[in-house]
Amino acid sequence: MGKTIMTSNPFATGLLLLFLSSAAAADSSAMRASLFSEADKIYSTAKDARADILAPRSYGEATKLYQKAEGRLKRGQSIERIRQDLDRAIEYFNTAVEATRLADVTFTTAVQARNNAEAAQANDYAKDSWKEAEEQFATAARALESGNVNRARKYADTAEATYRDAELAAIKVNYLSEARKLIASAKKAKVDRLAPKTLSKAQALLKDAEAKLSASRYDTDEPRLLAKQAKYEAKHAIYIADIVTDLRSKKISPEDLILQSENPVVEIASALDLVAEFDEGLAPPTEQIRQEIGKLRQQAFELAERQNQILALETEMQSMEQKLGVQSQRLEKQEQHRQRLRQVESLFSPSEAIVLSQGDNVVIRTIGLNFGSGSANIESQYFGLLKKVQQALRQYPNGTVVVEGHTDSFGSDAQNLVLSKKRAEAVRDYLLANRPSDVTGRIDAVGYGESRPIGNNETPEGRVKNRRIDLLLIPKV
Numbered sequence: 305m306g307k308t309i310m311t312s313n314p315f316a317t318g319l320l321l322l323f324l325s326s327a328a329a330a331d332s333s334a335m336r337a338s339l340f341s342e343a344d345k346i347y348s349t350a351k352d353a354r355a356d357i358l359a360p361r362s363y364g365e366a367t368k369l370y371q372k373a374e375g376r377l378k379r380g381q382s383i384e385r386i387r388q389d390l391d392r393a394i395e396y397f398n399t400a401v402e403a404t405r406l407a408d409v410t411f412t413t414a415v416q417a418r419n420n421a422e423a424a425q426a427n428d429y430a431k432d433s434w435k436e437a438e439e440q441f442a443t444a445a446r447a448l449e450s451g452n453v454n455r456a457r458k459y460a461d462t463a464e465a466t467y468r469d470a471e472l473a474a475i476k477v478n479y480l481s482e483a484r485k486l487i488a489s490a491k492k493a494k495v496d497r498l499a500p501k502t503l504s505k506a507q508a509l510l511k512d513a514e515a516k517l518s519a520s521r522y523d524t525d526e527p528r529l530l531a532k533q534a535k536y537e538a539k540h541a542i543y544i545a546d547i548v549t550d551l552r553s554k555k556i557s558p559e560d561l562i563l564q565s566e567n568p569v570v571e572i573a574s575a576l577d578l579v580a581e582f583d584e585g586l587a588p589p590t591e592q593i594r595q596e597i598g599k600l601r602q603q604a605f606e607l608a609e610r611q612n613q614i615l616a617l618e619t620e621m622q623s624m625e626q627k628l629g630v631q632s633q634r635l636e637k638q639e640q641h642r643q644r645l646r647q648v649e650s651l652f653s654p655s656e657a658i659v660l661s662q663g664d665n666v667v668i669r670t671i672g673l674n675f676g677s678g679s680a681n682i683e684s685q686y687f688g689l690l691k692k693v694q695q696a697l698r699q700y701p702n703g704t705v706v707v708e709g710h711t712d713s714f715g716s717d718a719q720n721l722v723l724s725k726k727r728a729e730a731v732r733d734y735l736l737a738n739r740p741s742d743v744t745g746r747i748d749a750v751g752y753g754e755s756r757p758i759g760n761n762e763t764p765e766g767r768v769k770n771r772r773i774d775l776l777l778i779p780k781v
Contacts, residue, residue, distance in 0.1 A: 335377070336377060339373075339377070339383070339386055339387065339390065340373070340374075340390065342390075342394060343370060343373070343390045343393055343394050343397070346394055346397040346398060346401070347366075347367075347370060347393075347397055349397070349401055350363060350366065350397045350400050350401050350404075353400075353401050353404040353405075354404065355397070355400035355401060355403070355404050357418075357441070357442075357445065358403065358404040358407035358408070358411070358415075358445055359399070359400040359401075359403035359404050359407060359445060359449055360442055360445050360446060360449075361445075361446050361449045361450075362396050362397075362399040362400035362403055362449060363396070363397070363400040365396045366393045366394075366395075366396030366397040366399075366400060367393075369389045369390070369392050369393035369396065370389075370390070370393040372389050373386045373389035373390045373393065376389065403448070403449050406448065407445060407448055410448055410453070410456060410457065410460070411441075411444065411445075411448075411456075411460045412717075412721070412753070412755060413464055413717045413718060413721070414441060414444070414460040414461070414463050414464040414467070415755075416717045416753075416754065416755055417463075417464045417467040417468050417471070417717065418437070418441065418463075418467050420467070420468075420471050420524060420525065420528070421434065421437065421467040421468070421470045421471040421474065423528070424470075424471045424474040424475050424478060424479075424524075424528055425474055425478050426467070426470035426471050426473070426474040428474070428478075429473065429474035429477040429478045430469075430470040430471075430473035430474045430477070433466055433467075433469050433470035433473060434467075434470045436466050436470075437463050437466035437467040437469075437470055438463075440459050440460075440462050440463035440466055441459070441460065441463035441467075443459045444456045444457070444458075444459035444460040444462075444463055447459060468524065471524055471528070472517070472524060475517065475524060475527065475528050475531055476517075479513070479528065479531030479532050479534070479535050480510065480513065480514065480517075480531050480534075482535050483506065483509075483510045483513075483531060483534040483535040483538055484510065486506075486535060486538035486539060486542070487503065487506055487507060487510065487534075487538050489542075490503055490506075490538055490541055490542050490545070491503075493542070493545070494545075495541050495542055495545040498544070498545035498548040498549065499540075499541040499542075499544040499545045499548065502537055502540050502541035502544055503537075503538065503541040505537045506534050506535075506536075506537035506538040506540075506541060507534075509530050509531075509533050509534035509537060510530075510531065510534040512527075512530050513527045513528075513530035513531040513534055514527075516530065517531075520716070523714075523715055523716045523719075525713040525714050525715070525754075525761065526713075526714045529761075529762055532762075547561065565586075566580070566582050566586070569582075569586060569589050569590065569593070572593055573589055573592070573593055576593060576596045576597075576600075578592055578593065578596060580592070580593075605660070637664075641661070641664055641779075644666070644699045644700070644779075645659065645661055645666055647696075647699055648666055648668065648696045648699055648777075651692045651695055651696055652668075652689075652692055653672075655671070655672055656670070656671070656672035656689050656692070657669060657670045657671060657672060657689070657692075657693075658671060662776075664778075664779060665776055665777060665778050665779070666700075666776075666777040667774055667775065667776055667777075668693060668696060668774070668775040668777065669772060669774050670689065670693070670772065670773045670774070670775065671769075671772065672686070672689050673686050673689055673690070673731075673772075673773055674686075674771070675727055675771075678723065680723065680726035680727045680729070680730045681730065682730050682731065682734055690731070690734055690735070690738075691738075693735065693775060694735065694738060694739055694740060694743075696775075696777070697735070697739060697740070697743045697745075697777070698740055698742060698743060699777075700745065700777045700778070700779050700780075701742050701743050701744060701745065702744060702745050702780040703745045703777060703778050703779045703780045704745050704746045704747075704748065704777075704778040704780075705735070705745065705746070705747045705748070705775060705776070705777055705778070706748050706749075706750060706775070706776040706778070707728045707729075707731045707732045707735070707747065707748065707749045707750070707773065707774075707775055708728060708750055708751075708752060708773065708774040708775070708776060709723075709724035709725055709726070709727040709728030709729075709731075709749070709750070709751040709752065709773060710724055710752050710753070710754075710756055710757075710758075710770055710771065710772050710773070710774065711723055711724045711753055711754050711770065711771055712754060712757070712761055712766075712767035712768075712770040712771050713754045713757070713761040713767070713770070714761075714767065715754075717753060717754065720753040720754045721751055721752075721753035721755075722751070723751070723753075724751035724752055724753045724754075725749065725750065725751025726751070727751070727773060728749035728750060728751050728773065729749040731749070731773055731775075732747050732748065732749035735747050745780065754770070757769075757770045758770060758772075
């Protein structure tokens with residue numbers, strides 16, 4: 305017969321109860337991790353794919369079942385019932401993820417309009433229009449899930465127009481009105497005497513934003529950015545004026561001001577394990593930091609690629625018992641991929657193209673290939689670069705090449721989509737007309753417009769990165 309542990313010591317009793325409680329909590333946590341592991345992964349994937357917006361019906365059913373399983377676990381109900389709920393939730397999450405892929409293609413411009421409205425904070429500054437657009441888009445998404453494509457497109461078009469109205473209203477309230485108020489306040493405080501250049505810049509940006517909004521209500525990306533910059537420069541002018549006032553009143557000395565301006569650079573350099581020295585001004589340490597950040601970005605990309613390779617090897621190793629010799633074949637295939645990648649990389653200078661690895665595929669990002677504004681004509685100065693692309697194709701003579709056209713966010717979404725496709729088609733046609741005789745694989749062209757940015761559209765440098773042609777080289781399996 306078991307013994308009951310008794311103690312007259314209240315402290316010992318408390319410790320025992322705490323230990324038993326912690327052990328029970330650990331067991332419960334381990335059980336949840338085991339039961340919910342697969343469901344948690346697909347749940348996260350569905351959220352990342354914005355399934356709550358693009359596939360609300362399937363996503364809603366999935367989350368109900370997921371929450372139901374969580375409730376059963378908390379109440380200590382049958383493990384079998386919990387697993388049944390989770391299995392059904394996983395099915396719905398998978399369906400939702402698949403539906404988002406179709407929605408991304410069907411609702412491309414509507415999704416972009418929604419993103420723009422959200423960026424302008426329409427949900428705060430144009431609540432009624434935002435709510436109406438969300439309801440219309442949800443109807444479109446549900447119609448697409450049920451297979452009614454025509455109804456889906458109809459409501460998506462309506463939602464797109466409403467999102468644009470909401471964005472326009474939000475821009476006028478959030479940026480234009482705020483910028484006007486700040487500029488008026490700055491003038492009243494005599495900021496135009498203390499920071500005239502910065503305040504004049506704010507006024508010019510505001511005027512330009514208003515003019516561009518009046519010219520076209522369907523192209524809001526550039527005026528939104530101009531209005532946002534106007535608001536910033538107005539606040540910037542007020543900040544500068546405060547510093548100038550402190551200098552004039554001798555609350556701060558010029559030397560103290562210079563030393564204060566150096567402190568953020570020192571902190572950033574220190575975080576990168578660098579020493580910032582200012583005997584030649586701010587430029588040298590700034591360039592040193594920029595180069596170090598570039599190295600870190602490259603290392604991050606290489607690390608992600610290594611992780612993908614490790615994951616692929618682990619997957620292959622798990623199936624070795626069923627497929628003997630697959631690992632050695634995989635390693636041989638990976639070595640061939642690396643050799644091809646090195647060959648392609650050696651063809652281009654850093655100013656011509658960046659060569660990236662995507663699993664077994666290769667992406668050539670032709671940063672040295674540019675088009676005139678609104679043009680899809682390839683100028684003769686880029687023929688040399690495209691000849692190098694032709695040489696790269698010889699590494700994949702029977703594979704498929706997908707020429708991808710991309711733009712920045714300036715210009716209407718529809719115009720950018722058309723322009724990106726025309727540019728991709730121009731490059732495809734050039735490659736088809738001039739390809740070597742031993743390159744026999746398919747060459748396709750697709751335009752993505754502004755939907756896949758790799759840089760920040762709010763900076764000139766970021767927009768240059770986004771105006772690009774990518775070539776995806778897919779080896780024959």
